[in-house]
Amino acid sequence: MTQARNERLSTASTLPVPEAELDSTQRRELYRLLETVRYLDVSAIAWQRQGILPGYAPERGQEAAQVGSAYAMDRERDFIFPTYRELGVARAWGVDMVAYLATHKASWHGGLYDPVASRFAPIQAVVAGSVLHAVGWAHGQTLSADPSGQTGVAISYFGDGASSQGDVHEAMNFAGIFKAPVIFFVQNNGWAISVPTERQVAGGSVAGRAAGYGIPAVQIDGNDVEAVYAATKAARAHAAAGRGPVLIEAMTYRRGPHSTSDDPGRYRSLEEERQEGGPDPVDRYAQKLRESGIADEAFFTTACEAAKAEEEQLRAGVIALGPRPGREMFDFVYAEAESEVQAQAAAWRQETAYQENQDA
Template identity: 65%
Template sequence: MNSTPTPPEEELKRLYRLLVTVRQLDIAAVRWQRQGIIPGYAPLLGQEAAQVGSGFAVDTALDFVFPTYREMGVARAMNIDMVQYMATHKATWHGGLYDPAATHLAPIQAVVAGSVLHAVGWAHGQTLARHERQPGTGSGVALTYFGDGASSQGDVHEAMNFAAVMKAPVVFFVQNNGWAISVPTAAQVAGGTVAARAAGYGMPSLAVDGNDVVAVLAATRQAVEHCRAGNGPMLIEATTYRLGPHSTSDDPGRYRSLADEQAARSLDPVQRCADLLRTAYGMESDYFASVLADAEAETERVREGLEALEPRPGSDMFTYVFQESTPALQQQEKTWREESEHV
């Protein structure tokens, strides 16, 4: 089942606990959207191993992660406060209420492939600052996420070329979940794989089973080590399957069959990790029941925290546009205050 060496028991148990927690939070987030608690959400059902395994490999003291709008599992693996993360999905605050500088997770990015350019810029900054580091210490590494659909964006190609030329320490992590919204990978990725493109930019790549959390963790650690050592960028393509819709406004039944979804469910990453725990370390039913109960309790705490969030002040839309305001923006704020606050 798994050609990658089995991690120590405690590490594998931590990975499993994260997988179950992320699964429960993801299922609940869809339910919250249906209940009107949050207006929209991009599910990651089926992609838990790709996200938990890669996020678990991050050194949050050194590295910086640049997500899209679907990396809740990465955020949870990095111990981001889930109420603060979900604030974006509640439309309470753009990018999340968590502090990107403190957590080393960039704001949630809704622009397709937009986070890739940001990651390369940050990574190049690490290269420029190498003279400021202590001798013998490696650079921080940027880890950026995008999908098979986003890989066709021009921004990705510019970012990979720049990173390779400048030897920027950045890991390009592609979650190939089979669908660019409603378009299958085979219809929009020439050559069949995104990993094959890395050679065109002179960078190594790894193709990994994105439903195997152990394999994803090992691949990400290898890529991060490669980048930290000053060898330039690296690309990982994790092949998985998006079991749910592209977003809560999507109907996947319009472009794929139920039979395809059921076949993909046989590769369930959470179940695969549970099976490994049973065979490698003899974990029994009471352990799995305890993990599920803890995950459900955390999910309920997140729901309560989300519902308790108050709207942000309307003036924030003017405060955080520019570092120094402009006359035009000041006039807009004055008009807004007169019309909405009657001042």
């Protein structure tokens, strides 16, 4: 199994990727983000078990892929299109995390944050749905290009399982033809829920498919945060210069269940998970910073304490989220309310008023 896992990562690339240019301050910031995301992710699982969140999709093992890619994007010009497993991207991008987790609490369907102001699209639960949205936004950039020739770049996150959806192929074809400035960022975590990648990705590589659409691609070690940063930075430069889309396949591993309702023990053992997962991305980067002299034990202690403090604030904020007004289920159905929706809203108001009177 270990040999098969190692063979999944090839060195083939059609996108030149220079080494990451990061100073010591940036490297320490990357680690603090990794530590914080790891702590929040583990805590979110506990919150689901405690009844604070109805459900959650863990990302343990994918922190480097998410933090490194988000860190490489331009917050002023670019736009992120997430799925339901991008807590690390949201945190690295600076999204209000209480507002982000409102979706997981089921109190709001797209997050309470402002997607336009944050340049972080609403959480997308439809598998591969965000890919189409990203290409649409990116195509809009080409239609209203900056006089300098530089454009904003969209980055769409999806998994190896989602790559088998027809929407992905339509999006790549359209983007390839119209040179849309979009990065297709595939987090290949080895599993499409309970199905291993080799049983649902023909050809063995998502990156290999890009050639069919005339798109450059790169397959990287998704557990190396600096490698992820470097690849995303190169992909962004390529797309922003008007040269079209790029596909990045970050080879990582999902260390845990697909969601808090999943039992991974039904399709793999704990021993297989340990072997296939390889070096932990957070521990791996900590070791690199230690060996390079960029960070000492005092730094790691402080980073851990800061992550714990943030978790406590976030937990309190999520618990404090009250229910949304019931009328919103009618207010945000159509831009112009149709008669049937208006009738349903009137009936709901009447029933609600009656129940309130009964309770009084």
